[in-house]
Amino acid sequence: MTDAQTGAATTSVAAPVASPPSGTPADAARAGTSPSDTVPTDALLVATDLVKSYGPVKAVQGVTFHCMPGEVLALVGENGAGKSTVAKMLAGAVTPTSGAITVSGAPLASGSVRQSRQSGVRCAFQELALVPDWTVAENLSLPDGAPLRGFSQKKAVRAARELLDALHLPQIDPRAAVGSLSLADRQLVEIARALAGAPTLLILDEASSALTPPGVAWLFERIRELTAQGGSVIYVSHRLGEIAEIADRGTVLRDGRVAGEFVRGGWTDDQLISMMAGREAERFFPAPPPRTSDAVALSVENLRAEGLRSVSLEVGAGEILGVGGLQGHGQAELLRALFGASPAQADSWTVGGRRIRRTTPVRSVARGLGYVPEDRKKEGLALEMSVGENLLAPWFRWWQLGGRPRLSKERGWISGILSVLSVRTRGPLELAGSLSGGNQQKLVFGRWMNRDRTVILLHDPTRGIDVRAKQELYGAIVDLAEQGVGILWFSTEVEELVHVCHRVVVLYQGRVADELTGDRLTPDAVVGAAVTGSSAAIRGGAVA
Numbered sequence: 001m002t003d004a005q006t007g008a009a010t011t012s013v014a015a016p017v018a019s020p021p022s023g024t025p026a027d028a029a030r031a032g033t034s035p036s037d038t039v040p041t042d043a044l045l046v047a048t049d050l051v052k053s054y055g056p057v058k059a060v061q062g063v064t065f066h067c068m069p070g071e072v073l074a075l076v077g078e079n080g081a082g083k084s085t086v087a088k089m090l091a092g093a094v095t096p097t098s099g100a101i102t103v104s105g106a107p108l109a110s111g112s113v114r115q116s117r118q119s120g121v122r123c124a125f126q127e128l129a130l131v132p133d134w135t136v137a138e139n140l141s142l143p144d145g146a147p148l149r150g151f152s153q154k155k156a157v158r159a160a161r162e163l164l165d166a167l168h169l170p171q172i173d174p175r176a177a178v179g180s181l182s183l184a185d186r187q188l189v190e191i192a193r194a195l196a197g198a199p200t201l202l203i204l205d206e207a208s209s210a211l212t213p214p215g216v217a218w219l220f221e222r223i224r225e226l227t228a229q230g231g232s233v234i235y236v237s238h239r240l241g242e243i244a245e246i247a248d249r250g251t252v253l254r255d256g257r258v259a260g261e262f263v264r265g266g267w268t269d270d271q272l273i274s275m276m277a278g279r280e281a282e283r284f285f286p287a288p289p290p291r292t293s294d295a296v297a298l299s300v301e302n303l304r305a306e307g308l309r310s311v312s313l314e315v316g317a318g319e320i321l322g323v324g325g326l327q328g329h330g331q332a333e334l335l336r337a338l339f340g341a342s343p344a345q346a347d348s349w350t351v352g353g354r355r356i357r358r359t360t361p362v363r364s365v366a367r368g369l370g371y372v373p374e375d376r377k378k379e380g381l382a383l384e385m386s387v388g389e390n391l392l393a394p395w396f397r398w399w400q401l402g403g404r405p406r407l408s409k410e411r412g413w414i415s416g417i418l419s420v421l422s423v424r425t426r427g428p429l430e431l432a433g434s435l436s437g438g439n440q441q442k443l444v445f446g447r448w449m450n451r452d453r454t455v456i457l458l459h460d461p462t463r464g465i466d467v468r469a470k471q472e473l474y475g476a477i478v479d480l481a482e483q484g485v486g487i488l489w490f491s492t493e494v495e496e497l498v499h500v501c502h503r504v505v506v507l508y509q510g511r512v513a514d515e516l517t518g519d520r521l522t523p524d525a526v527v528g529a530a531v532t533g534s535s536a537a538i539r540g541g542a543v544a
Contacts, residue, residue, distance in 0.1 A: 033050040041382030043203055044069045044232045045090070050099035052085050057310030057426075059085045063099075063258055065251045067201070072223060072233045073251035074243045074252060079438030079467040080424040083236050084126055087205040091123035092116030092132045104277045104404045120200030124191045126236070126437055126464065132378075136316070139272050140177050140193050149369030158372055167192050167222065183210045183375050188218075192203035196224060200227060203234045204501035206437065208242060212327040212492050220246055230349050231409050237357045238438075238466045240269050245338065252276055273467050285499035289482045297486025298338070298351055298455045301369060307333035309510035315455060315486040320477065322501035323490040326532045330510040331490040332374055338488070339371040340364045343404040350453040365394050372444050372461045381432050388414050388428030389446045419447040421472055438465035454482060462496065474500055508533040 018490035039046055045067040052060040060082040067073040076084050090101060095111035102108060108117040116122075119147045130139045137160035149284055155216040160174035169192060172185055181189070187210040194202060202223075208216045223246060224234050235247055241249065252275045254259045258273045295317040296418070303311040307330045310453035315321045323331050337344035340359035351367050364371070374481075381390050391414055414428050423444040425435060432440060441461065448456050458477075477500065491497050497504045503517040506529035514529040516522075 018038055025515055032263070039066045042069065043067065044071075044104060045085070045234075046100075046102045046104075047090070048100045050086065050089060050101070051097045052082075052089065052094060059256055060089070061097075061256045063253065063256070065258065065261075067232045067234060070227045071248045072227060072246050074247035075234055075236045075253065076238070076243060076250055076272065077253035077259070077467055079401050079436045081276070081466075084189060084205055084436065085112075085251055085256075086166075086253070087123060087203050087236055088125075090116070090121060090123070090201070090203055091125075093123070093125075117199075121196070121201040121203070122194040122201070123203035123205060124143055125211065126206035128189060130178045130186060130193075133177060133239045135175055135177055135179075136172060136189055137174040139189060140174070142193075144198060144515070152243070163192060163196055167195060167400050169220065180528070182327070182332070184212060184215055187211060188215065191219065191456055198205030199231060199419075201234065202234050202235070205236045206238070206464045208237060208239065213328070216242065218493065224233065224401055232325040232511065238470075239465065240272060240467070244270075250530055252297070259511045263537040276466070276470050285495070286478050288320050288502045289318065291316060291318045291502070293484060295484075296350070296353070298488065300346050300349045302347040303334070303337060303344055303349070304341055304346065305333055305509055308344070309505070311510070311512055313488075313512060315488050315504055316502075317454075317467070317484045317486055317543065318481050319503070320481050320487040320498035320501045322504035323488065323507060324494065324497050324504050324526045325507040327492070329507045329530075331507055332459060333510075334370065334507065335373075335459050335488070335490060336464065338364075339369060339457055341371070341373075368452065369461060370448030370451070370453045370456040372448070372456070372458045374459040374463075376437070376440050376444050380442055383431065385432060386429050387418070387423070387425050387432055387435070390432045391417060391428075394447055395451070413450065420449070421446050421476065438469045439533040442473070445476065447478060453480070453485050455486040455488065458487065458491075460490060462491070462493065494526050497526060498523050506530055 018487075043066040047066070048064050048076060050060055050063040051058065063082065063086055063449065065073070069477075075086065077083050085094060089096050089110070090108070090526060092109065092111060092113040094116060097336065100107065101110070103121055105118070106121055106122065107116070108332070121502065134142070137156040140160045141156045149466060157174045161250070162170050164170065164174060172181070172188065178186055178189060189504055191204070191207055193241075194204075208219055227233060235243070237243055243378065248264050250262045250271070252262070256275060256295050262272065272387055293316070296314055297319070300314040301312045302335045311330070311334060323334065325331055336342040340361050340363060345358075352367060354367065356367070359367070361371070377383060382393065388410070411428070417423075418425060418428070423439050423442045423446070425439065430441060436442070441464065445461055462473055465473070477487060477489070489497075500522055500523075503515060504515070504521055504525060504526060505512045506514045513533040516529070517524050
């Protein structure tokens with residue numbers, strides 16, 4: 001069909017899938033309906049012909065959609081499709097070049113987060129907008145309070161505790177500095193700040209990307225509570241399973257334009273991926289490559305560090321070893337310890353047959369290790385440096401970096417990495433901070449490719465990236481394994497571990513609770529070991 005305002009061609013998909021649980025006022029009205037060119041008079045949000053240009057580059061071009069009271073509207077598309085730009089325009093963080101936004105029939109002031117919040121529009125951003133050195137209480141009071149005039153720490157802590165308790169987040173200390181929290185807990189604080197005051201319109205921009213399954217379940221409960229009260233949610237995500245469960249309708253963006261729409265129960269994953277990518281979808285879990293060597297890339301016995309009681313494991317050359325488990329059971333600490341980013345000791349520790357006693361990140365790189373950390377912005381990239389400089393960062397001292405001469409010398413390698421991973425960039429001199437989150441993640445991974453690595457440590461490298469980008473990373477991981485690189489891969493997505501890894505070890509309370517391979521490597525077994533400490537707790541396909 002054709003969008004009445006923009007004239008852009010759109011596509012509807014229609015194929016039966018299982019309907020997610022209902023529970024919002026919008027369910028009965030919209031289940032089984034088709035997208036419409038006309039905007040209902042009672043629409044809560046109407047975005048009309050939105051355009052956002054950055055110089056000659058148009059990030060968003062003529063985007064039009066609406067959202068009804070009590071409805072969850074998904075906004076989906078590949079990295080760089082314009083989703084976050086649209087979300088920021090709705091939140092007041094970005095001023096549209098042209099177009100109009102109304103909320104409850106009133107024009108939304110552009111370019112002011114505070115005014116958008118006063119209009120009942122609140123956003124939990126993909127790239128967290130928290131102040132790391134401030135406490136949780138101070139960050140929660142920041143948007144609507146006046147921290148420098150009459151600010152009371154005692155009142156802020158009390159208000160934060162009340163909010164966190166009301167949102168069922170008792171584990172978060174309002175007195176703790178945000179920078180000391182895990183990435184998942186920082187994400188929960190960001191969401192809590194957006195939920196404060198029962199917004200009319202809640203925008204969640206990849207808000208689940210740092211959350212484990214229990215965290216996603218918590219988020220969905222909060223969404224259902226809000227929509228049951230008549231509030232609306234714009235849900236931006238790459239996780240198709242989450243969209244199927246929580247969204248009533250969806251708008252697909254491609255290259256900054258509306259590519260199509262879908263309704264609850266009227267689409268399949270393949271159809272949606274095709275609409276997002278503009279091509280036929282491919283099933284995206286490659287099989288792990290056959291191992292051709294018995295050599296050991298990494299071996300550690302009785303590894304001890306903060307958060308680790310005693311971990312012993314071995315990664316073979318060309319092997320993809322997955323690491324599973326619920327958040328907080330030592331996965332992050334394991335990877336950091338092995339890379340030398342935190343102190344650790346072991347009874348025996350070798351990399352490529354070379355014995356290790358203690359290490360640092362600099363020594364680890366020299367010994368053939370690579371590391372993709374959990375937080376790409378805090379630990380993985382220098383956002384004020386260029387794309388090329390970030391790719392080269394592990395290989396040169398800081399004074400050796402800096403501009404065209406060095407980038408020119410490495411141009412072939414840089415271009416190859418950007419091409420293989422399909423990084424959307426205007427070139428190696430573009431600042432890394434200007435890229436989308438998914439393309440930033442590709443940089444953190446890409447710096448280790450074709451660099452003669454023995455072992456690469458991966459902390460959830462596909463977090464917050466779209467389906468095609470995941471395919472590209474899966475392919476790159478398999479390629480590295482085929483070259484004989486050992487891969488130790490922690491993922492919060494169980495299906496990744498089951499389909500792409502040779503073996504999976506599950507951590508529980510800082511120790512290896514189980515090792516799964518062959519017929520025992522199933523999603524149920526991974527989840528069972530993560531929850532109970534042993535896959536033996538699985539009975540008949542369910543957790544006992």
